[in-house]
Amino acid sequence: MFGSLRHEFDPLEREILERAFDAALAVIGDGGAKSFLRGKLIEVARVNGLSDPETMRDILLTRLSSDRGTRLNRQFQVSARID
Numbered sequence: 001m002f003g004s005l006r007h008e009f010d011p012l013e014r015e016i017l018e019r020a021f022d023a024a025l026a027v028i029g030d031g032g033a034k035s036f037l038r039g040k041l042i043e044v045a046r047v048n049g050l051s052d053p054e055t056m057r058d059i060l061l062t063r064l065s066s067d068r069g070t071r072l073n074r075q076f077q078v079s080a081r082i083d
Helices: 011-028 031-048 053-082
Strands: none
Touching: 011 031, 011 053, 031 053
């Protein structure tokens, strides 16, 4: 799944990415989000570096939760101005 990143990550790092991805997908439970999650996880790895899969999963889920809250706040602000 992360084989296309051979030039950027070594085999062990790709294995860590794969495990973190599987762990995050298990929490979210949405198979339709695979490519979105894959992209976000690669972003996490590039910004934070690679660590153990559980830590990467936690960073990914925290980021997704934060992104969701930001979008909801923007929607609320727009809605409040319209009302």
